[in-house]
Amino acid sequence: MNRMTATPPAEASVSPAAPAIALNDLTMRFGAGTETPVLAVDRVSFSLAPGEFVSLVGPSGCGKTTILNLLTGLLHEEHEGDVRVLGKKPRSGNPDIAYMLARDSLLPWRTALGNAAFGMEVRGVARPERQARALELLKQVGLGDFADKYPKALSHGMRQRCALARTFALDSTVLLMDEPFGALDAQTKLTLEDVLMDLWSAHRKTVVFVTHDLAEAIALSDRVIVMSARPGRMIADVPVDLPRPRSVRKLQTDHRFHDLYAQLWGLLEQGVTNDE
Amino acid sequence: MSKTVRLTLGHVVFIAAFIGLWEFLSARGILDPTFFGRPSGIVMYLWNGFIVERNLWTDLFYTILAATIAFWGGSLAAILVGLLFAMLPRVHRACEPYLTLFNSMPRIALAPLFLLWFGLGIGSKIALAVSLTFFIVLSSTVAGIKGVNSDHLVLSRALGAKPGQVFFKVTLPSAVPIIFSGLRLGLVYALLGVVGAELIAAEHGLGQVLAYLQSTFDMDGVMALLFLLALLGLSITIAMNYLERKLLVWQ
Ligand SMILES: Nc1ncnc2c1ncn2[C@@H]1O[C@H](COP(=O)(O)OP(=O)(O)OP(=O)(O)O)[C@@H](O)[C@H]1O
Ligand SMILES: [Mg+2]
Numbered sequence: 001m002n003r004m005t006a007t008p009p010a011e012a013s014v015s016p017a018a019p020a021i022a023l024n025d026l027t028m029r030f031g032a033g034t035e036t037p038v039l040a041v042d043r044v045s046f047s048l049a050p051g052e053f054v055s056l057v058g059p060s061g062c063g064k065t066t067i068l069n070l071l072t073g074l075l076h077e078e079h080e081g082d083v084r085v086l087g088k089k090p091r092s093g094n095p096d097i098a099y100m101l102a103r104d105s106l107l108p109w110r111t112a113l114g115n116a117a118f119g120m121e122v123r124g125v126a127r128p129e130r131q132a133r134a135l136e137l138l139k140q141v142g143l144g145d146f147a148d149k150y151p152k153a154l155s156h157g158m159r160q161r162c163a164l165a166r167t168f169a170l171d172s173t174v175l176l177m178d179e180p181f182g183a184l185d186a187q188t189k190l191t192l193e194d195v196l197m198d199l200w201s202a203h204r205k206t207v208v209f210v211t212h213d214l215a216e217a218i219a220l221s222d223r224v225i226v227m228s229a230r231p232g233r234m235i236a237d238v239p240v241d242l243p244r245p246r247s248v249r250k251l252q253t254d255h256r257f258h259d260l261y262a263q264l265w266g267l268l269e270q271g272v273t274n275d276e
Numbered sequence: 277m278s279k280t281v282r283l284t285l286g287h288v289v290f291i292a293a294f295i296g297l298w299e300f301l302s303a304r305g306i307l308d309p310t311f312f313g314r315p316s317g318i319v320m321y322l323w324n325g326f327i328v329e330r331n332l333w334t335d336l337f338y339t340i341l342a343a344t345i346a347f348w349g350g351s352l353a354a355i356l357v358g359l360l361f362a363m364l365p366r367v368h369r370a371c372e373p374y375l376t377l378f379n380s381m382p383r384i385a386l387a388p389l390f391l392l393w394f395g396l397g398i399g400s401k402i403a404l405a406v407s408l409t410f411f412i413v414l415s416s417t418v419a420g421i422k423g424v425n426s427d428h429l430v431l432s433r434a435l436g437a438k439p440g441q442v443f444f445k446v447t448l449p450s451a452v453p454i455i456f457s458g459l460r461l462g463l464v465y466a467l468l469g470v471v472g473a474e475l476i477a478a479e480h481g482l483g484q485v486l487a488y489l490q491s492t493f494d495m496d497g498v499m500a501l502l503f504l505l506a507l508l509g510l511s512i513t514i515a516m517n518y519l520e521r522k523l524l525v526w527q
Contacts, residue, residue, distance in 0.1 A: 072434050074430070074433060074434060092433060092434070092436060093433070093434075093435065093436020093437070094436065095436065097434070099431070099434040099435075101427060101430065101431065103427050105425070105427040105428055105430075105431045107428060107445075107446065107449070107450075108450075108526055108527070109449045109450070109452070109524075109526045110526075118435075118445075119435050121445070122432065122435045122436065122437045122441055122445070123435060123436065150525070150526040151526075152526065152527070170435075
């Protein structure tokens, strides 16, 4: 593993407090005890300081979703190594975590407002409070005028905005996002990345962001973790020393952005080919 | 002229022409009224039945009453059993072969049995109608609950939803459209079951009147009854469409 050693300003400013997320030598198999166990994740270690935004990139099937599911407590398979979220073992329904999937998974029988409030409703936030907060978040993602519309009346981009509102309305300190913009067209994606950056700057969550899009990873993150093809191992942990606040659109013409892109691309290629 | 007005006008003209031709051919003796009835005769029959002698009201009432009871009873039981199956998949698996067996049976064949058990009153036709409606609504309830989007379940579990919350906030609402299409079909079949049982034997009911008219070769009456039944079926469909639009605005 060729861990980058440069210390970016972002990392230096992070307090030495306990990490928000810590993986220590995580190894995980599916179908352990069966004839053909699948080694999905192989000795992965990384940690996130509170408020850090880290992207996870790697070839399909390298265990990115598995790691997120483990952090959420959705997976109950045996694993080796230590996993901590805010110092505690993962458990399902942890109110400290908000999870966002690739597909918007809006409930079609609820309005945008009802969907934005859904997470809070499940977690027992009182009705007036959650309505107010959901509306506030819808305004922040630019859907203020669409609060009473049903998902069928929203475009893909708008639906994903609504899912963002639902996620941020939860006010959890840790955000896990699994290719949230993977299904969007390039232009909509850039717009939503900026929406996400605005939300993140305002709410300062710890984010693990899974993506296949290197440009997206660089534009959003403090660090990018590159994984190899299955079994997923860490190849590199690359700090992104671009100044914040960033505009994802403006970065597209920044040369440092393109240097980082080339560097990560090389690492990723190596991870795809360089494996037994 | 707007499009809908033109369309309605077109239908009116077509129906008028159709009835006029029918009447004309019957009057000329080209179409034998003994087999096809005759529009003026049909109108006369309905006039007599509903306005002069008023005997058809009773039969209409009994048919609608039986179909309504069968529909509500059968659907309610079916939805409850469907929910039970969703909660206890093992019970569902155990019951499935028997349900399939019963459901594959041509239900109308049960009419003689039900007549013996429940007599010529309203009971036997309700039983037959329930035996149709129940299975239709049950299978749509089961299908609806199984068809829940797995992303929604993952999301709910990640949020920490309790099983009751998942059921009432996700599974059940997502099943409503499919359950509703089952209910719509169930209502049509409730009417079918009731009229079918009445045709075989009953004290009252449109089916019983129809069988009697047929046996006395009163073709005007038979045609009038068929028209009435079609009208009944149509109003059910219209009512269900209306309800669906109100209930499922989000679709
Ligand atoms: N429930 C499961 N049972 C068995 N194997 C599984 C299960 N879930 C995932 N796997 C395997 O674990 C490996 C990692 O899967 P995972 O979904 O985490 O990959 P990923 O990195 O998210 O891929 P993608 O980028 O395509 O989403 C894959 O090889 C997959 O086949
Ligand atoms: Mg994945």
